[in-house]
Amino acid sequence: MNRWLSILALAAATGAQAAPPASAEEDVGRFMAEKRLVDRLEEARVHMGERVTEGASRMKHRASDLVVTAMGFLGVPYRRGGNSVATGFDCSGFVKAMYEQTVGLILPRRANEQAAATQKIDRHELEPGDLVFFNTLKRTFSHVGIYIGDNKFIHSPKPGAQVRVEDMGVPYWSTRFDGARRVNLPAVQATSLPQ
Secondary structure: EEEEEEEHHHHHHHOOOOOOOHHHHHHHHHHHHHOOHHHHHHHHHHHHHHHHHHHHHHHHHHHHHHHHHHHHHOOOOOOOOOEEEOOOEEEHHHHHHHHHHHHHHHOOOOOHHHOOEEEEOOHHOOOOOOEEOOOOOOOOOEEEEEEEEEEEEEEOOOOOOEEEEEEOHHHHHHHHHHEEEEOOOOHHEEEEEEO
């Protein structure tokens, strides 16, 4: 026993102390440092941020293409159930055709189904390429168009009319506005055309 007391006394005299037991927090910190986990997480965060930015840029480009393509169909006559230049377009047929031709996505055929398959957004969030819905037949989501910016949208309005641009601020449209929707690629990816 005197031997152990001598060792403790010697250790105290030389300033040597036993290291306190490592806490779980210190163990995790040491493990993360050894594996460079913090650096790898930061690299992943930066990479994901770049991918999100690239994805947003691609979507803006596709939205611009969509609006330009849609404008190329100005003057095509309305036809109930129509979904091509050859037959004419009704409102939802026009939207469906523009998304298939430009973005390669297959949207549902009817306006109310298109509303259900897309993400609800506030009116102040509207960007070119978003969908705008109206109650024109005394039922919600009975009419749809494509927002082109500056409070305007393009659509195929009614029998006897042609694809045209309208101002959402005029009383007819502002009183019938039902909401805005955004077509998100992941939400409709399962029904997209092969690329």
